Amino acid sequence: MPKRSVSMTVREHSEIPEPWQANILSDTSEDKKIADELGKLRSQVQIPYLKPLPKSLDDLKLYTLVLDLDETLIHFEAGKSDGGNEDEEGYYMIRPGCSKFLKDLSKLYEIVVFTAAMPDYADWILDQIDEPGYIAHRLYRQHCTPQEDYAIKDLRNLGRDLRRTLIVDNLAENFQETPENGIWVESWYDDLDDLVLPNLQAFLT
Numbered sequence: 001m002p003k004r005s006v007s008m009t010v011r012e013h014s015e016i017p018e019p020w021q022a023n024i025l026s027d028t029s030e031d032k033k034i035a036d037e038l039g040k041l042r043s044q045v046q047i048p049y050l051k052p053l054p055k056s057l058d059d060l061k062l063y064t065l066v067l068d069l070d071e072t073l074i075h076f077e078a079g080k081s082d083g084g085n086e087d088e089e090g091y092y093m094i095r096p097g098c099s100k101f102l103k104d105l106s107k108l109y110e111i112v113v114f115t116a117a118m119p120d121y122a123d124w125i126l127d128q129i130d131e132p133g134y135i136a137h138r139l140y141r142q143h144c145t146p147q148e149d150y151a152i153k154d155l156r157n158l159g160r161d162l163r164r165t166l167i168v169d170n171l172a173e174n175f176q177e178t179p180e181n182g183i184w185v186e187s188w189y190d191d192l193d194d195l196v197l198p199n200l201q202a203f204l205t
């Protein structure tokens with residue numbers, strides 16, 4: 001299992017200060033390391049984030065489905081567990097129906113995961129939950145747009161036709177620039193009877 005750096009502990013929740021704020025509020029070396037890393041990553045971000053759809057797919061009027069990661073597809077717990085996908089710092093659980101959701105919907109949509117987490121944490125999980133590669137693109141914390149107290153996911157930066165783009169997220173703040181494109185889902189932590197993804201799949205199919 002790949003070794004993750006300190007930034008894996010940076011969660012997406014908007015209540016947590018952004019690293020660039022954390023850097024001002026606190027001068028611990030860990031915060032500074034994350035802020036430095038994020039600054040470097042942000043300087044490499046170009047808008048639009050995604051290359052144009054291949055013409056054949058664009059002609060098919062393919063829709064793009066943008067999915068959040070934490071509490072939408074998975075839930076990460078710090079610390080040890082008795083099983084699951086564990087490493088030395090924590091483990092995560094996969095929301096019921098996730099694998100089928102990705103597999104089936106990747107036939108109908110261009111799937112993009114857009115997380116406010118840092119790449120090392122997100123890639124550690126996505127490499128495992130998406131071994132077959134149903135997710136076409138990954139967007140991370142550096143692609144989020146700082147706005148007031150939040151770092152939001154602004155779909156206008158994607159480079160996709162917004163009339164054919166949807167975002168599924170457990171944080172409605174992410175929809176504020178494009179409210180008509182957002183599908184809010186309840187946060188998932190550990191309920192194994194959760195039916196949100198199967199129900200959403202039926203709705204989107």
Ligand SMILES: [Mg+2]
Binds near residue numbers: 169
């Ligand atoms: Mg989330």
